[in-house]
Structure formats: structure tokens, C-alpha cells
Amino acid sequence: MTVSKAEYKKMAQKASPASTYAKDMLLAFVFGGGICTLGQCFLDLYLYLKLDEKTAGAFVSITLIALTAVLTAARVYDNIAKYGGAGMIVPITGFANSVVSPAMEFKSEGFVLGIGAKMFVIAGPVLVYSTAASILYGLILWFFHLY
Amino acid sequence: MPSRVGKYTIQLQTNPAVLGYAAVVGKKEGEGPYGQAYDQCHADTTLGEASWEKAESRLQNEAVHIALHKANLNNTDVNCIFAGDLLNQCISSTFGLRSLDIPFLGQFGACSTMAQTLAVASLFVESGAAVRAVAVTSSHFCSAERQYRYPLEYGGQRSPTAQWTATAAGSVILGTRSQYPTASIGLQAVTFGRIVDYGIKDAANMGAAMAPAAASTLIDYFNDTGTNPQDYDLVLTGDLGLVGSSLLDDLMQREGKDIRSVHNDCGLMIYDREKQDVHAGGSGCGCSAAILCSTILQQMDAGKLHKVLFLGTGALMSPTSSQQGESIPSVAHLVYLKS
Numbered sequence: 001m002t003v004s005k006a007e008y009k010k011m012a013q014k015a016s017p018a019s020t021y022a023k024d025m026l027l028a029f030v031f032g033g034g035i036c037t038l039g040q041c042f043l044d045l046y047l048y049l050k051l052d053e054k055t056a057g058a059f060v061s062i063t064l065i066a067l068t069a070v071l072t073a074a075r076v077y078d079n080i081a082k083y084g085g086a087g088m089i090v091p092i093t094g095f096a097n098s099v100v101s102p103a104m105e106f107k108s109e110g111f112v113l114g115i116g117a118k119m120f121v122i123a124g125p126v127l128v129y130s131t132a133a134s135i136l137y138g139l140i141l142w143f144f145h146l147y
Numbered sequence: 148m149p150s151r152v153g154k155y156t157i158q159l160q161t162n163p164a165v166l167g168y169a170a171v172v173g174k175k176e177g178e179g180p181y182g183q184a185y186d187q188c189h190a191d192t193t194l195g196e197a198s199w200e201k202a203e204s205r206l207q208n209e210a211v212h213i214a215l216h217k218a219n220l221n222n223t224d225v226n227c228i229f230a231g232d233l234l235n236q237c238i239s240s241t242f243g244l245r246s247l248d249i250p251f252l253g254q255f256g257a258c259s260t261m262a263q264t265l266a267v268a269s270l271f272v273e274s275g276a277a278v279r280a281v282a283v284t285s286s287h288f289c290s291a292e293r294q295y296r297y298p299l300e301y302g303g304q305r306s307p308t309a310q311w312t313a314t315a316a317g318s319v320i321l322g323t324r325s326q327y328p329t330a331s332i333g334l335q336a337v338t339f340g341r342i343v344d345y346g347i348k349d350a351a352n353m354g355a356a357m358a359p360a361a362a363s364t365l366i367d368y369f370n371d372t373g374t375n376p377q378d379y380d381l382v383l384t385g386d387l388g389l390v391g392s393s394l395l396d397d398l399m400q401r402e403g404k405d406i407r408s409v410h411n412d413c414g415l416m417i418y419d420r421e422k423q424d425v426h427a428g429g430s431g432c433g434c435s436a437a438i439l440c441s442t443i444l445q446q447m448d449a450g451k452l453h454k455v456l457f458l459g460t461g462a463l464m465s466p467t468s469s470q471q472g473e474s475i476p477s478v479a480h481l482v483y484l485k486s
Contacts, residue, residue, distance in 0.1 A: 001363060003401060008345045012355040015394050017307040017427075024304075072300050081302025088302050097302045105298035108198040122301065 024085050031084030035091045039064055061092055068096035073104065098122040149273045153371025155364075156338045163272040164330030165484070166279065166320040167218025170441040171209045172433075173288070173314030179418045184441035185315075186213045192289060192314060200234060203287035204243030206316035206433070207232070210440070211247065211283050214318045225249045225320070226277035229264035231256060232285050232432055233312070234294060239285050249281070258357075258386050259340070260284040261436040262459025262480040265319055266337035269482070272321045273334075279323070285316035286431030295350075295466055308352040310388045310430035313417055317436025319444070331486050332447050338371065338481040340364035342463065346474045350464060354391025354414070354427055356475035357460040361387060362398040364458060364479040369404055376406040380452045383443060385435035385460040385479070386414035388428030413438035435459050447486040455484045 003011070039060050046056035071077040077097050081088035088094055099119055106118035120127065152158045169186045177188030187209060194202040207230065215222060228247065230240035231254035240253055256263035264282035271277040289299055291312040297303050324333065343363045347356040361384050369375060376382060376399070387395055392412045399406045413435040414428035439457055446452040459482075464475045 001359065001366065001398065001402065003345075003359075003398060005346045008359060009347075011394060011397060012345075012347060012352070012358075012390075015390050015397070016352055016355060017390075019307060075300055078300050078302045082304060084302075085304045094302060097300070101298040101300035101302075104300055105293055108200075122297070 027083055028085045028087035030087065031080070032087030032091060035064070035087070035093055064091070064093050065096040068093040069100045072097050072100040095123055095126065149270055152336070153367075155341075155367040156336055156371035157270070158336050159269055159273045159334050161273055161324045162333035162335060162485075163269045163321045164324050164327040165332040165334070165444065166220065166322040166327060166330060167214040168317070168319045168440040168444045169210050169213035169217060170315065170317045170437040171206050171213065172316075172437050173206075175288070175311075175423060176313055176315050176417055176437060179423065181416065181438065181442050184445060185437060186217075186441070199287055199290035199293065200238060200242070203232065203234070203239040203285050203290050203314075203316075206287065206314070207239055207243035207283055207285040207318075208246070210285065210316040210318040210436075211244065211281060214281070214320050214440075218320050220279065220320065222247045222249055225279050225281050227252060227268070227271055228281040228283065229254050229268045230281075230283045231260035231264060233257065233291050239287070239290070240283070243285070244283075256459065256478060256480065257461030257463050258286075258430055258432050258435065259459035259461030259478055259480050260432040261317060261439060262385065262457055262482050265321075265334070265457075265482050266339065266480055268319075268321050269334040269337060272323055275323070278326065280321050281318055282321070283316065283318035284432035284436045286312050286314070286433035288312045288314045288431075291431060305426055306349075306351040307426055308349070308354065308390050309426045310353060310386065310414060310428050311418065311425035312431035313429045313434035313437060315417075315431070315433030315437035317433065317438075317440030319440060332444060333485055334482060335485045336368075336372070336483040338364055338368045340367075340479040340481070342476045342478050344474050344476040348469075348472070348474045350469045350475065352390060353430060353462040353475065354386075354388040355394055356462050356464075357477040357479065358387055358391040358394035358398060360477035360479040361391070361395050361458055361460050362402065364481050365399065365406070365456075366402055366404065368456070368481050368483075376404055376409050379409055379454045379456050381443075381455045382406050382410045382458065383439070383455060384410065384412045384414075384458045386428070386430040387412050387460055388414040388430065389420065390427050391460070416442075447484065450486065453486050457482045457484060
């Protein structure tokens with residue numbers, strides 16, 4: 001063929017439809033904002049029920065995670081996330097979905113090698129690097145407190 | 148005996164006969180534009196099985212059984228079966244066909260497997276190594292997703308260039324022409340493609356990765372045979388989808404072989420792209436298998452299509468190679484069918 005790799009790369013870029021960034025960002029803002037608003041509603045509710053602020057905050061996380069787990073198990077979460085995009089993935093609900101969905105998917109390989117081994121296949125890197133980042137942050141903080 | 152024409156093409160002198168064919172599909176495919184053409188549409192994507200892999204195996208098993216039934220043959224009448232799929236170690240084929248008791252040769256050509264198995268089966272029949280041979284392939288959206296991408300319920304977004312792996316299987320039974328002189332469809336020639344890699348790395352844009360392989364094999368075939376696109380009723384590519392099909396048309400135009408008036412793509416045919424939310428179209432071994440083994444061969448039987456170049460296209464990457472940053476090598480195999 002007469003086309004070069006560089007030429008073909010340009011042709012492929014031109015032929016491939018790009019993501020609709022403006023629409024995607026707007027939807028992510030709306031859905032992500034919606035989840036945060038829902039979280040705030042739960043916080044207000046728990047405070048109204050006379051929980052202290054720290055406990056109420058933890059209860060908000062637990063509620064959102066439980067809701068996501070139920071919606072994922074009911075095969076609904078991904079259908080909403082299809083529209084919400086990053087707005088559904090970045091909040092704590094996205095993390096819950098990324099743990100529940102492989103647990104469901106790999107049930108066919110059993111409780112140990114399936115659910116147990118594969119549950120953190122997507123969330124695992126987040127846990128590893130967030131733990132590593134917190135250690136690094138702790139070290140920096142410790143270093144500055146020396147002086 | 149088969150004879151070589153030009154550098155890459157093999158002419159089948161005896162014109163091996165198509166004795167039977169069948170396509171079995173899932174729910175989404177059954178709701179597609181060719182829902183009426185398939186032999187069986189399953190409303191339940193699990194096919195009542197405990198795992199997606201078992202469901203895919205069953206698709207393949209059913210495709211062979213229905214084709215045998217339509218050809219009025221038993222499994223013992225078949226000398227050899229060529230089968231493949233997308234799963235590691237081709238388990239859909241091995242588990243799906245283990246009860247058939249037919250000498251088995253597993254094939255892997257990614258989504259080009261239908262063309263590959265059909266081409267190899269035709270050479271076995273042409274050479275006399277088999278009186279009757281079967282070519283069968285399958286793919287299943289759910290088993291492919293879990294191996295290549297994310298869990299089904301994960302809330303990730305799909306890229307606009309991504310294609311939807313078809314839940315489908317198709318099989319063709321070939322027989323020696325001397326025993327089946329009246330069979331309407333025969334195989335005239337095959338061209339095995341070379342591995343082509345133009346540096347596309349995006350596993351969510353396989354159409355773009357495969358288009359140069361399709362162009363390369365088509366050009367080889369036209370050069371070897373001295374024919375032109377307009378000599379055929381249809382140039383049917385496997386699963387280039389929206390992006391790959393337009394790129395193939397552009398590449399062929401550049402080479403002076405304009406195929407636009409005769410080109411169609413199984414990936415664009417199997418779903419209603421807009422209504423069924425499949426982005427750039429369908430893909431998977433079962434995509435081209437189901438389209439070929441339903442509407443195309445039916446139209447050839449009915450005399451509506453006569454000369455068809457079927458070009459299976461395969462992206463030969465794995466999740467490992469993609470994670471290691473490799474580009475996507477591709478291949479395309481051509482089979483010339485005539486009725």
C-alpha cells in the first residue's frame with residue numbers, strides 16, 4: 001500500500017468521531033453535583049437526627065456506598081453512569097461500583113479465586129496509590145514539623 | 148487440487164459446495180435489522196446457562212447442529228471441524244463442540260476467524276482431505292467484555308469509536324463438489340492475509356486498526372486475479388464498523404480500486420447503530436459469522452447475490468499487549484463465494 005504510517009494516523013484521527021466533551025462535562029457536573037447534593041441531604045438528615053458531625057459524615061459515606069451497591073446489583077448503576085460519566089465514577093459511589101461490579105462478574109469463578117481475588121481488580125490501584133500518597137504526605141508533614 | 152494465482156491467492160478448481168449454514172444469535176442481535184434472517188434468536192443472553200462461557204459454547208453447538216440438520220447430515224458425516232472464538236484457549240469452541248465427536252482443529256484469527264475457518268475448510272475439501280468439513284465461530288458480548296474490558300456492571304463510558312461484540316455464532320458446512328454437483332453456492336478462491344500494523348494503539352478503535360489489513364488483502368486479491376471491485380456484487384468486510392469502513396473505502400480509493408458502490412460491512416449491518424446504542428457498530432467473530440450465515444448466504448441461495456467477496460477482519464491484540472503499550476496488529480482473510 002502507498003499510504004505511510006504517519007499519513008494513516010492522520011486519516012484515522014479524522015475518521016474517528018471525538019467524544020462530545022462539552023456535553024460530557026456538563027452531564028458529569030450535573031450527575032456528580034447531584035450525588036454531592038444527595039450526600040448533603042443525608043448529612044442534614046443525620047444531623048437532624050442528633051448524630052454528631054463526624055458520625056453523620058461517616059453515615060453519609062456508608063449510605064451512598066450501600067445505595068450504589070444496591071443499584072449495581074440491580075444492574076441499574078451502569079445505565080445511569082453511561083450518561084453521568086466521570087460525575088458517577090469520581091465520587092465515592094464510583095468506587096463502590098468498581099468493587100461491586102467485579103465481585104458480581106467473577107462470581108462464576110468461585111468465592112476465593114473469583115470474588116475474593118477479583119473484587120479489587122479496578123479499585124486496587126486507587127487503594128495502592130492513595131495509601132502510598134498518604135504515607136508520602138505524612139513524611140512531608142513530619143519533616144516540616146521538625147523545624 | 149487448489150492452485151496458486153499470483154502471489155497470495157489460491158484458486159479452488161473444484162468449487163467446494165456450501166451444503167448448509169446456520170446463524171444463532173442473542174437478544175440484541177435478534178432485535179437488529181436482520182432479526183428475521185437468523186435460524187435462532189435467544190431472548191435470554193445467558194441461554195439458561197450458569198456462565199457466559201457456557202452460553203457462548205452453546206451458541207456454537209447450536210449453530211453446528213442446526214446447519215447439520217438443514218443439510219440433512221449427521222455429525223458422523225463430517226470429516227473435520229474448524230472452529231474458533233475470542234476466548235483464551237478458544238474454550239467456547241472446545242467446550243461447545245466436545246460432544247460432537249468430529250475431528251477438531253481449533254483456529255484463532257480474532258474476528259477474522261469465520262473467514263479463516265471457512266478458507267481452511269474449503270482447502271481441506273478441495274484437496275480431498277475431507278469430503279465434508281464444517282467452519283464455525285462464535286462470540287458473546289458478556290464473555291468478551293470480562294476478558295478484554297470491564298465487568299458488565301461497571302459504570303465506565305464507551306468511546307464513540309468502540310464497537311459492540313456480537314452475541315452470535317455462525318456455521319457453514321462444505322462438501323466435495325463431485326458429491327454435490329447441484330449445490331447452488333460454491334467457493335471459488337481464498338486469499339490469506341498478511342499481518343498488517345499501521346501503529347494504531349487504541350483498543351477502543353479496532354476498526355481503524357483493521358482497515359489497512361482489509362485493504363492489503365483486497366489489493367492482493369484484485370492484483371492476483373486481475374479483477375476489479377465492480378466485477379463483484381458485494382465486498383463484505385467482517386467488522387470494520389463505521390470508522391474502519393470509511394477508512395477502508397478511502398484506502399482503496401487511493402489505490403485506484405474504488406469499492407464504495409459494492410462495499411458493506413457486517414459490523415454496520417448487524418445492529419441499528421443509532422437505535423441500539425452500539426457506537427461504531429458490531430464486532431466479534433460471531434458478527435461476520437451470523438451475517439454471512441444468514442442474510443448473505445440466503446440471498447445467494449435465492450439468486451439475489453451472485454459474486455461475493457467475504458473478507459473477515461481481525462485485530463490480533465490481547466489485553467496484555469495493550470497494557471504494555473503495543474500497537475494492534477491486524478489480519479484479513481478473503482473468501483470468494485459464487486452462486
